Amino acid sequence: MSEPQKVPEEYSHVPDDGYILQRHYAASARLNLQHHLYRQSIGYLLHPCIPINEHMKVADIACGTGIWLLDLADQLDTNATLDGFDISADQFPHASTLPPKVRFSVLDGTKEIPEELVGKYDVVRVSLIVLVVKDGEPGGWIENLMRMLSMLSTTFLEPPQI
Numbered sequence: 083m084s085e086p087q088k089v090p091e092e093y094s095h096v097p098d099d100g101y102i103l104q105r106h107y108a109a110s111a112r113l114n115l116q117h118h119l120y121r122q123s124i125g126y127l128l129h130p131c132i133p134i135n136e137h138m139k140v141a142d143i144a145c146g147t148g149i150w151l152l153d154l155a156d157q158l159d160t161n162a163t164l165d166g167f168d169i170s171a172d173q174f175p176h177a178s179t180l181p182p183k184v185r186f187s188v189l190d191g192t193k194e195i196p197e198e199l200v201g202k203y204d205v206v207r208v209s210l211i212v213l214v215v216k217d218g219e220p221g222g223w224i225e226n227l228m229r230m231l232s233m234l235s236t237t238f239l240e241p242p243q244i
């Protein structure tokens with residue numbers, strides 16, 4: 083893989099914390115563009131098998147710019163809850179631009195999940211974390227994400243009976 087493009091210092095307000103893709107404006111633009119390309123090619127945001135309900139609770143872990151969650155917010159009821167989490171808030175949209183049902187918070191997907199988030203969500207989504215999963219071992223991530231799902235959703239994850 084080629085080296086990430088060096089961004090002039092005056093455009094990068096984020097100190098280098100070792101995250102290989104960085105979090106400056108160009109990195110955010112890339113994530114947003116990528117999202118639109120994926121959406122166009124996949125054809126949906128939430129898999130059509132997932133039942134939508136009025137009070138749906140959705141979490142997006144390692145959400146980056148939060149573009150997927152904001153896009154989904156347009157399709158869900160005002161009573162829905164859409165929570166974005168990332169280890170860094172640097173790419174979150176400004177809070178003043180968010181619809182009331184969307185919130186972003188800092189959360190490390192590898193650390194123990196706070197009790198108030200356990201079993202809370204109908205849908206827990208994660209994407210594009212291949213570069214941040216340590217030693218190619220996603221076990222801790224998966225365990226944490228599963229803990230955030232409500233019992234109903236865990237049942238839904240079972241293979242469909244055909």
Ligand SMILES: C[S@@+](CC[C@H](N)C(=O)[O-])C[C@H]1O[C@@H](n2cnc3c(N)ncnc32)[C@H](O)[C@@H]1O
Nearest residue numbers: 113144145146168169189190191192209210214
């Ligand atoms: C390639 S971006 C993907 C962003 C988003 N999921 C998307 O598809 O556009 C990877 C994200 O993982 C976040 N990240 C890295 N380590 C993390 C951790 N331990 N917990 C939560 N987020 C993390 C980074 O800050 C970055 O926003």
